[in-house]
Amino acid sequence: xxxxxxxxxxxxxxxxxxxxxxxxxxxxxxxxxxxxxxxxxxxxxxxxxxxxxxxxxxxxxxxxxxxxxxxxxxxxxxxxxxxxxxxxxxxxxxxxxxxxxxxxxxxxxxxxxxxxxxxxxxxxxxxxxxxxxxxxxxxxxxxxxxxxxxxxxxxxxxxxxxxxxxxxxxxxxxxxxxxxxxxxxxxxxxxxxxxxxxxxxxxxxxxxxxxxxxxxxxxxxxxxxxxxxxxxxxxxxxxxxxxxxxxxxxxxxxxxxxxxxxxxxxxxxxxxxxxxxxxxxxxxxxxxxxxxxxxxxxxxxxxxxxxxxxxxxxxxxxxxxxxxxxxxxxxxxxxxxxxxxxxxxxxxxxxxxxxxxxxxxxxxxxxxxxxxxxxxxxxxxxxxxxxxxxxxxxxxxxxxxxxxxxxxxxxxxxxxxxxxxxxxxxxxxxxxxxxxxxxxxxxxxxxxxxxxxxxxxxxxxxxxxxxxxxxxxxxxxxxxxxxxxxxxxxxxxxxxxxxxxxxxxxxxxxxxxxxxxxxxxxxxxxxxxxxxxxxxxxxxxxxxxxxxxxxxxxxxxxxxxxxxxxxxxxxxxxxxxxxxxxxxxxxxxxxxxxxxxxxxxxxxxxxxxxxxxxxxxxxxxxxxxxxxxxxxxxxxxxxxxxxxxxxxxxxxxxxxxxxxxxxxxx
Amino acid sequence: xxxxxxxxxxxxxxxxxxxxxxxxxxxxxxxxxxxxxxxxxxxxxxxxxxxxxxxxxxxxxxxxxxxxxxxxxxxxxxxxxxxxxxxxxxxxxxxxxxxxxxxxxxxxxxxxxxxxxxxxxxxxxxxxxxxxxxxxxxxxxxx
Numbered sequence: 001x002x003x004x005x006x007x008x009x010x011x012x013x014x015x016x017x018x019x020x021x022x023x024x025x026x027x028x029x030x031x032x033x034x035x036x037x038x039x040x041x042x043x044x045x046x047x048x049x050x051x052x053x054x055x056x057x058x059x060x061x062x063x064x065x066x067x068x069x070x071x072x073x074x075x076x077x078x079x080x081x082x083x084x085x086x087x088x089x090x091x092x093x094x095x096x097x098x099x100x101x102x103x104x105x106x107x108x109x110x111x112x113x114x115x116x117x118x119x120x121x122x123x124x125x126x127x128x129x130x131x132x133x134x135x136x137x138x139x140x141x142x143x144x145x146x147x148x149x150x151x152x153x154x155x156x157x158x159x160x161x162x163x164x165x166x167x168x169x170x171x172x173x174x175x176x177x178x179x180x181x182x183x184x185x186x187x188x189x190x191x192x193x194x195x196x197x198x199x200x201x202x203x204x205x206x207x208x209x210x211x212x213x214x215x216x217x218x219x220x221x222x223x224x225x226x227x228x229x230x231x232x233x234x235x236x237x238x239x240x241x242x243x244x245x246x247x248x249x250x251x252x253x254x255x256x257x258x259x260x261x262x263x264x265x266x267x268x269x270x271x272x273x274x275x276x277x278x279x280x281x282x283x284x285x286x287x288x289x290x291x292x293x294x295x296x297x298x299x300x301x302x303x304x305x306x307x308x309x310x311x312x313x314x315x316x317x318x319x320x321x322x323x324x325x326x327x328x329x330x331x332x333x334x335x336x337x338x339x340x341x342x343x344x345x346x347x348x349x350x351x352x353x354x355x356x357x358x359x360x361x362x363x364x365x366x367x368x369x370x371x372x373x374x375x376x377x378x379x380x381x382x383x384x385x386x387x388x389x390x391x392x393x394x395x396x397x398x399x400x401x402x403x404x405x406x407x408x409x410x411x412x413x414x415x416x417x418x419x420x421x422x423x424x425x426x427x428x429x430x431x432x433x434x435x436x437x438x439x440x441x442x443x444x445x446x447x448x449x450x451x452x453x454x455x456x457x458x459x460x461x462x463x464x465x466x467x468x469x470x471x472x473x474x475x476x477x478x479x480x481x482x483x484x485x486x487x488x489x490x491x492x493x494x495x496x497x498x499x500x501x502x503x504x505x506x507x508x509x510x511x512x513x514x515x516x517x518x519x520x521x522x523x524x525x526x527x528x529x530x531x532x533x534x535x536x537x538x539x540x541x542x543x544x545x546x547x548x549x550x551x552x553x554x555x556x557x558x559x560x561x562x563x564x565x566x567x568x569x570x571x572x573x574x575x576x577x578x579x580x581x582x583x584x585x586x587x588x589x590x591x592x593x594x595x596x597x598x599x600x601x602x603x604x605x606x607x608x609x610x611x612x613x614x615x616x617x618x619x620x621x622x623x624x625x626x627x628x629x630x631x632x633x634x635x636x637x638x639x640x641x642x643x644x645x646x647x648x649x650x651x652x653x654x655x656x657x658x659x660x661x662x663x664x665x666x
Numbered sequence: 667x668x669x670x671x672x673x674x675x676x677x678x679x680x681x682x683x684x685x686x687x688x689x690x691x692x693x694x695x696x697x698x699x700x701x702x703x704x705x706x707x708x709x710x711x712x713x714x715x716x717x718x719x720x721x722x723x724x725x726x727x728x729x730x731x732x733x734x735x736x737x738x739x740x741x742x743x744x745x746x747x748x749x750x751x752x753x754x755x756x757x758x759x760x761x762x763x764x765x766x767x768x769x770x771x772x773x774x775x776x777x778x779x780x781x782x783x784x785x786x787x788x789x790x791x792x793x794x795x796x797x798x799x800x801x802x803x804x805x806x807x808x809x
Contacts (some may be wrong), residue, residue: 163772235771344687356692360699367703372714380716384733386783389710393702524769528746584772604769613749615769632667 003068006056007147013049013100014137016042028123028195036123043107043126046133050097050104054088057097057146061087067153068642070094070146076159078552078580086169087160092309093146095173099290100136102181103129110185110210118206124192125185130186135316143308157336162579162586168228174292176221176248180286183251186258187283187324190276194327199272199334205260209640211262211550215255218286222248223509223629234587234602236522236617238625239513241390245368247289250362254282257358260408264351267413269338271438273328274355276335280324285362287317292369350411354404361397365390391517395448399455402510404460405503409466428461452514456507463500463507470497490638498639505635508628515621520618529610536618538599539563543571545612552580556606558614560590561601574603574614598622712783717757720786729785734792736762740776755780755792766794773799 020042027036059065060086066072074090089095105296107129114122140146186207193203225245230238240243258278264271283433291313328335341348368385375383410424435457436450444450480488490497525533527542534540540560547556557575562567574590590601597620604613714733715723739761742783751766764782774780774797784794 221695233772235769295765344691349688352688352692353695357693357699360696364703364706368707371707371711383711384714385707385710386712389706392710393699394707396702397699432726469743524749584775602769606746 002056002059002063003065003147003149006053006060007141007145009049009053009056010097010140010145010147012135012136012204013046013053016049016139017046017130017134020046021127021134024123024130025127028120028127035651039123039126040111041112041545043104043130046130046137047104047108048099050137054097054101056084056624057094060147061085064157066155066157067149068146069148072154072157074157075330076157076161079160079165083160083165083169089173089177090160090164090169093140093144094292095177096136096140097146097586098174098177099181100133100140100179103133103136104186106181106185106210110188114206118202120198121189121203121206124195125188126189126523126595128188129184132188135312139309139312143312159579159582161484162577162582162584163232163341165579165586166228166232168224168232172224172228173222175217175224176289179214179216179218179221179248180251180290182210182217183255183283183286185210185214186279190279191324193325194324194331197321197331197334199263199331201266204266204275207287208262211255212258212640214635215252215259216632218248218252218255219632220629222252223625223632227248227626230622231589231591232586234589236520236600236602238516238616240386241365241368243292243369243665246365246390247292250365250369251282251285251289253358253362253365254278254285257355257362258282260351260358261355264348268348270348271352272335272337273332276324276328278355278359280321281359284317285366286322287313326562338567345411345421347408347411347416350404350408354401354408356430357397357401357404361394361401364393364397365393366521368393375549398510399451402452402455402459402507405506406455406462409500409503410462422617424462424465428465431461432458445617446518448503449514449518452510452518456511456514459503459507463503466500467497477514483580493645494638494643495645498635498637498641501635501638502632503635505628505633508624508631510628512621512623512625512628516619516625520617522615522617524604524613524615526607526611526613533614533616535616537565538569538616538618539566540572540601540614540616542612545606553577554580558603558606558612560601560614562592572601574601576603576606593623595623596620716762717755717762720792721760721762724794725788727786728788731783731785733781733783734762734794735779735781738774738776738778738780743776751797755782762792763790764792766796766797768795770797771799773798 020039023035023039023042026032027039030053057070060068061070062081063076064071064075064077070091070093071087074094075087076193079087087094089098107126110125110129111122118125122342124350130137148202189203189207189210193199198213222245226238229235258275261271261278262275291310341352343349368389372382372384406428407425432454436454439453440450444453467486467489470489471480472480473490474480474485474489475482478485478488489565490501521536523533523535527533529542529544532539532541542563543559545556545558547554549555555575555577557573559571559573561571563569572590572592575588577588578585587602590599590603592599599619600617600619602615602617604615606612712731712733713727714735717734717736717737720727720732720734722786734755736755736757739754742752744752746752749767749769751770753764753766754761756762756766765784766784779801781798782792782794782795787793
């Protein structure tokens, strides 16, 4: 019953979304008020229908309706309630339903936000979003029906892959999808700007929060993915540069480029075409990411051609690129820069280089990801590149990017004077060189680590200097105390200081990643009870191996007592669990984190003779990656918060007078 | 905030040579990234082969690093001492003995799709230096 409701809701939703897309487009073109009202009502209808379908999906899972193929394939009776609900996005068809539902919700929010503003853009924004939604609903209605029925109803489902049965299942896919779907909104604004010819920066300003939203969640999705791999998959690493990880990373890189280059357009009226190209690419990469996650594209060209979904998605990406680039081409004469680049040493120029690097990194990753497909198509042999390729290529690019992260916010606009350079960069340069020298003396001499830590301390010093100067100016002006001045300073210019906080978060993440990659040590050993293995300052002694059954799992747990620098330091437990009904064991690692390093114990195998094999790693500074993620959250929230300047700026903008105040938006 | 300084009006369009330095630097950056990608591919690319393709190459690829994909033959897995592992890999038609030493991923099991980096030794065994089992995207319980 509910299954029929769900499928019928999708079918009707498909028709209504198609109507809403065309009606809003025509209303936008002809200015028919009533048609626009009707198109908006259709959006609400689509939102209700996709919500109904989603509710039906959840209901089917919770009520264990195994007559539905999707429910039978991804859940079973022994699955806990939260995981049962999360099984919604464990597979292909359900993920597409989640995508569609989020897009419908976002469209509703956009309509509410633009009730009184962007009157000319709104119909076209709605048309674009509804057109994309029509595609997703059509895909479900005709190619990947999440409510497909089985000929006979099995007594129990096949169950959720044990590797997905943990917290990562709630956080990683959902944040990633919020990011992918979120980029539809700025893309729709860009298309509306191109269609109407309102090519000033109102579309950028109005979609700024959405861009920030999508960018933030995509970043978090990547971070949660890394954490999931680190704590659950149990191979000791967190980022394997596999196609799925790359899929989420590429739009994040181009999205970052876009967030920065729009500042140049808002401030100087330059880079208009570039910004449009960036948001088009970012949206296309988001679709590509969804495609990679949900089809077997990269395992082989052949397996990919078997499913209809891959072809549909490639078709959508081609249509999106062709339509949007054609629109852009037609508008080119109206997109002339209002200013030229004045000097090589200027903020504009440094932002351009930052963009170049971000897009270059995205391109390198894209090239590496699709390289096997290209060689297979061209030469008939599959040639792959692995993590060494990405590390070798991305490493230097990211290093340059970090240096620019310190330069960009401080270098003068138009043409930086010698005084500007000296005033802003002498102190950070001196501090960072001092840090590098200190690290060198302490024995950190790897040719990868030293430049990385130099660059990171350089950026940290520039940000510190900015905060100090701002606070000092406030102390003079407002008679605040220096410490009290900092939060007030942040609050007084949220986009700018939120941006700095985001940069701090990224520095911490980069620090954790660099030290984990360069200085991780690992030891593999097989121990009998009472035997000891050593790694760095730790000695681990196997005390016991226990086997027990719990909640449908057969668990083998190895306990090791730890001594650190010769002093007892508690015990650490690493497990391997075999789920009832599942063949693959799931390793649960033993992890002890502190701010300096992670002690990471993998139980590789418990042998029949009572010995056990372990792989133990010590990863320095890894926790700072997750701390950096939290800082990223704070910074984004600050930048997201309403700022009185926005209204002020919006009031000034239409006349396009050069503004006096200097501001960095995120 | 910290440095309020008004922007003067822009001068009329600058001639192209004013931007020359920027264009040169940008080209250098783009070329450098291109070179990084080129060198990266040159030095790290590996052939990705199935069992049959590798056997067809035979002695021509002894000792050469390749990536090999295939399916683990049921009942062929023999764990040895010191985390050693021997099993037989198949592409459905032909098969090949494999030797591996190291951490075995959780998803490794009879019938699993695996991807290994390693080389074919003259003895006819594939000596793997890394072993990845593909996460089954669709989980089907064994009967």
